[in-house]
Amino acid sequence: MSDVAVIGFAEAPNVRSTDGTTNGVEMLVPIFREVFEQTGLTKSDVGFWCSGSSDYLAGRAFSFVSAVDAIGAFPPVMESHVEMDGAFALYEAWVKVLTGEADIALAYGFGKSSAGDLRRVLALQLDPYLMAPLWPDSVAVAALQARLGLDQGLWTERAMAEVAVRSRAAAMSNARAQLSGQVSAEELLAAPMLADPLRAHDCAPVTDGAAVVIIAAADRARELCERPAWISGFEHRIDSGQLGARDLTRSASAAAAGTAAAAGAVGAAGAVGVDVAELHAPFTHQELILRDALGLAEPVLVNPSGGALAGNPLFAAGLARIGHAARQIISGAADRALGHATSGPALQQNLVCVMEAR
């Protein structure tokens, strides 16, 4: 798998609420322009388009149908859509390039999380017969997960707070982040509980946003980008949807995806062998679970963008992690980087994209 690379990335400002429609067009048009300026491409150069979004987030059927208006899809385009984070749209796009049906593919994701009561909307991802009728919301489910780890001594509330401290400090260099700043763990731990044992700083903010990534096959990638982020491993796995059927303090699917994705890398050092990792962890303790599952230890730099705790536009945040990781390679800051996306309650589904400079 030596021949597909990320060559461009852009994301919309991560904000608490936008005035635009739930079909994402207002957020997508400017970042399409931005990524085309970066790469020197136009829409007619794109052989395959794939998007990720959710009708439930938009509160309407077929929300992605209007999003193709952002493309200007006439003459008609080869296009597909996943009801998943845009990271999985990127996976489908990568598959399409591997088949040889497209040389250049563009994946985008968008989500207007502010349109509804996000915690309750996400409760509808649970088993519709046995679990969802009880309405355990997404923060409550994550709190149960955090509690299990605390009680088993796997992490502490301070370690969780320190994740938030690092995230906000890192986000100070990310102009599109929603939350950033210098805070201390003490300050954060003095705040009241939101859903015991989670405090506000443990939870990603509610964010509207969108992201776009362009990938290209070997020849085009070299031509369009001085230092492409070559994809050496791209894998995803899902765990059981039954919260009681898996060990919530670990992530088997992230570990399996990470191991498989690392297998493609050359001369890997350490578990996944990367310099930098962008993890899609919407809760502080989930970053700790993911670091463990992916074998990320010092000196691997984690979430230089601030990660999802600095801005979590649903259905775009995972794709943005891959974009930020790729940017580390494209800019020359790193030689090998990992982008991660998650989906479903309590890290149920995980995707890992490992990229390298060549």
Place this chain on the structure above:
Amino acid sequence: MSDTLAQPSSGRHSSRAEHRRAAVLGAGQTHHRSKRPDVSIAGLCREAVDRALADAGLGLGDIDAVVVGKAPDLFEGVMMPELYLADALGATGKPLLRVHTAGSVGGATGVVAASLVQAGLHRRVLAVAFEKQSESNAMWALSIMPPFSMPLLAGAGGYFAPHIRSYIRRSGAPAHIGALVAVKDRRNGARNPYAHLRQPDITLESVQASPMLWDPVRYDETCPSSDGACAVVIGDQAAAEASARPVAWIRATSMRTEPTMFAGKDNVNPRAGADAAAALWARAGISSPIDEIDVAEIYVPFSWFEPMWLENLGFAAAGDGWKLTQAGETEIGGRIPVNPSGGVLCSNPIGASGLLRFAESAMQVMGTAGEHQVPGAKTALGHAYGGGSQYFSMWVVADSPD
């Protein structure tokens, strides 16, 4: 977890441009009904999956990845139901993708599953598509009023009826063509044990006497609202050659999208459909579809879309599609049998309807279509469309790889 997952298969390190072969190893579907209160969503899907695996002579352990397709989540009131379905589909510990491209999603599900094999990533992929429409009301779930968009009014029929009237005006087709399609499809459905509507005694007169819903579409010319699922197992060349059963080789796939509305949009003969078909025929090496395709499963939710899509797909010149219908050429035994399964007019679990077309086309070339088998079918088309005639997905399958 299978070995192919733990280790990247050796094939993925080789040249990207080499388009690997893929084939349908097995297909299965549920008994489609207006309500299936006897099963959960998982039970409905599993009914189709178990039949597909049995048809392929495989078990869930032989599957490397799962692709799930369905239309809007609002139809069942479950957000991303594939998350809850992971265990029931045998996807736990494996890669699972969820596709949603409006009404064409069943077709897109088949195309994405085929791509995973053609890219050299997996040996066997399970594609599953479903809709359990009795959990809510699809017509009203579609009758939304999004900003800056034309409302669908009362369901899809209200949206498409003006396009049909436009087709009739442009083509000069006689008024009874739609009813002829309904009679053929419902009678075909009576030969299909899984069809929701099975009406062997339907007549032109009875269709024309049925209530008018959206002029010119009458009640009997409209798809039902169904609970149902469909599953297909797609394998690589080695898996296909190892199969003891007949397989359907995927000769070509194609997908195209255009916006819902724009100046110059042709709702009768949309360019996205025509472009998708042209790309499909080129990739499959087909120069005259009507001569080289033995049977077509085409997404016809309202009767008149048979002649409209025959033209859009290139089986007939613009304005001439209705002549094939009128001459009986789309019946089993005709020049281009269309929807021998009864098609969408007999069963419409929306998210699954496209994959049903793809599966039925595969069954025809595998020779496993039973009473609705087109004798000697070697090459078949599966077709789906969705949104406001803007999403198209299709494939050509055949009984031999080349």
